[in-house]
Amino acid sequence: MSDRIAGLLIAAIALVYGIVAGGYEQGFGDPLGPAAFPRIVAVPLGLFALVLVVRPDAEPAWPRARVLLRQLNALLVLVLYALLLEDLGFPLATFLAVTLLARELGARWRASLLTGIGLGAGLWTLFDPILGLPLPLGLLAW
């Protein structure tokens, strides 16, 4: 069933992809133009997706609700990290995210905190002063 749903979804995307591509205007002096290649790709993309619909494999084992919740938690941590990175600053944001992720992966609090501190400080030191790729300090700038 999952294969069928995925197949239908991808086939639909292939259709939209092909139609959108058709709207890219052919500039002068470029015989093939920007539209052709995506439209060529859209055809096998859609066809192979339909193969999934016709001949699906066995159903995969999707995660159960509790597992799904853990995964969503972890993703939430990552998204919040990206969101707050520039305001909190790299070291602080990394410390928080790593600590939470390590907890989620089953580490004890002490170990999680230590990992967070180590990575937050370590990666910042490696990238900012050593490699010369500036990272935001955020709140720690004061």
Add this chain to the structure above:
Amino acid sequence: MAMGRWTSAVAAAGVWLSLSAFTPSSVECIAPADPGGGWDFTCRTVGKLLYDLELVKEPVKVTNMAGGVGAVAFSNVAAKRSDDPNLIVATSTVGITQIAQGRYPGDLDVMRWLAMLGADVGVVLVRNDSKYETLDDLLQAYKENPGVAVAAGSSGIGGWDHIRLLMLAKEAGATGEQIKNIRWVQYDGGGPAVTQMLGGHVEVVATDFGEIAGFVESGDVRVLAVMSDERLEAFPDLPTAKEQGVDVVGYNWRGFYLPGKVSDEAYQGWADVMKKLYDSQEWQETAVSKGLTPIWRGGEEFESWVEDQTARMRGISKEIGVIK
């Protein structure tokens, strides 16, 4: 006598002004590209010289912010740092072309255009065994049959390499319809374009001189024209387009813009700093060694020059149908 006193008073006032005026501190230079590219190079070289020449007190921090041929940095500066006087952003003719064709989130007036410090020079070349001996041979051939010699360069259709070539053809009297029909192929750089020409896949290359100088030295290619005001110091044998009666120059300049809402004082202060950098022996040497021709335009003069260049690019882009 009175005259002399007057000038020295102005000079003194000038010194006083530049002393009291804005001096940048904790400067950041945004290179709107990945490390290793042209804009990255501009930031790093100029940043290093600013510090070495003690024009700024702390080392200049270089931040890479790639994306959208500079559009990501442009919109980021406009949105978040529009009054930061200690921020400079590297740009070049490529950035201006994007603006002229409406591919940045905003027009010229969103930023303050600070200065250009040097430029790479456009060049038109063919294989050394090509039947085109002079620029005129090629341009006449294009006028008879625009499809006759496939041209290539490092920019796409409507990019600066392409437009420069079309400007030459147009100046030589080709019609809009004719220049539209000159075939153009885009490669990922001037060097790859030249090797494709040596392999016989294309016939003409129009690109920046710096990247392909090695092929000129080795004699594999024949330069039909360099698109500068004067002949190049390092290659005095190469004819300019101008002296062949085609009055077109095509520089790819390197320079900076400031955020749009910085004070006039900061703007002027920065223009002074850049002028000092430009006048230094160190910059003149660095620029030449990097294949750039040192050219100065700064402050208000630069701003109006950028406006003019943008308008001209917009014009030709419309004419050939790259933009509406």
Add this chain to the structure above:
Amino acid sequence: MDTLNALFYGFGVALQPLHLALGFFGAFIGTLVGALPGIGPVNGVAILIPLAFSLQLSPTAALILLSSVYYGTMYGGRISSILLNIPGDEPAVMTTLDGYPMARSGRAASALAVSGVASFVGGTLATVGLTLFAPILARAAIHFGPAEYFALYVLAFATIGGITGANPAKTLLAAMIGLAIGTVGLDPATGIPRFTFDSYHLYDGVDFIVAIVGLFAISEFLIFLERPAGTHQPRVEIGSMRGAYRDVRRSFGAMLRNSVVGFIAGVLPGAGASLGSFLAYVFERRISNRNDTFGKGDPRGVAAPEAGNNAAAGGALVPMLTLGVPGSGTTAVMLAMLITLNITPGPLLFEKQAELVWGLIAALYLANVVLVILNLPLVGIFTRLLALPYWLLMPIVVMASFVGVYSISHSPFDLYMMIGFGVFGYVLRKLEISLVPVVLGLLLGEAMEFNLRRALSISNGDWTYLVSSPIANTIYVATAVLLAIAVAMALRRERTPH
């Protein structure tokens, strides 16, 4: 100058203490950078350029440093591919196919040893090729125009269906997904934005590293979370060095063969190491997969892409040194640095900069020796990574990737995209759709499209131009033969039940 004399002279340059030290340092840093998923070889080399400037290195010294880093990344990328199923950089993607299954079945040490030796063989043979044939090869490579490149990519994609043992329809679907993702961004030929949803962040297209880290690393993380909290990694056998020795011997032929394949791919400007490792794997699988062992941990499936990508890295230096034209993204960055150091790359480099060129070539031989000496004893230490608790390993991998990407782009958008790719990769893996073809489509699709369009620009829309070249037609015939063999083998396998 006589080649042997020149090389001798080159060793004199390379063995100067400063150059030797830089070679060691570069090899070490390169291995490290290659092993970290967030930084690929291009940016790994690029971020060391300021260091070279601030140390005021001579052009020769700077180039030795950067090339050692470059070779080092080719060694380093395989480590996380094998141990964690997360490619450390683009060319190491193919190494996951057999490397990770080997590690899973208790032969991690063997996989690392095989790949280490394969890297050495590939890198060294490529350097030999560079020494002996560089000028001839460069002159041959210019005959590859858009039509020939397009044929090469047709060959690559025609064989993509065979790279994994799973459902071929899903493999091909994955490749098409990769091709589609690859069309996002500004179209370089016309400047028109495609599939960017009016976001400037998508103008440069999808960054390879962002896609790879998301697809592989973050999805791996999500898969791990399926296990109950607090479980530890099952104790993984790492295997004996005796087994490793046997595997190295068994795959030695594969290393030699695919060094040649990789080197040729590398010499062609613009194709680069990813194509080298891919063609090497496909090639080896075609000729060696008699008992259907590929994809399940066959050491030859590790040896082939590793020999291929290291040889391609060496091959990419051929156009760089002889024509001043980049053979890959990384050599493009090195060229930019040379120009900055006032060296004019181009056909005269060998004559005018003999010290630089031959010093570099000698340094590459040394770098390979250093790298294999550095990497083989480290096998023991690397495999111990597997014993690290997951709660430590996974945050390191994810955060190192995040900071690697962010420090270059300074754009949180890239991080969101990486997370998005992670979810997407997770779903694909659940559906048993291989991720490798997705990445291949993304890596190779752009070059395929642009060479097709260049060819048609040159011919003004005449499609027969594509089949008007003997080189291109030879490649098409080879493609047809390979496909015929594949079909014949599939039919035979169906008739003989196992």
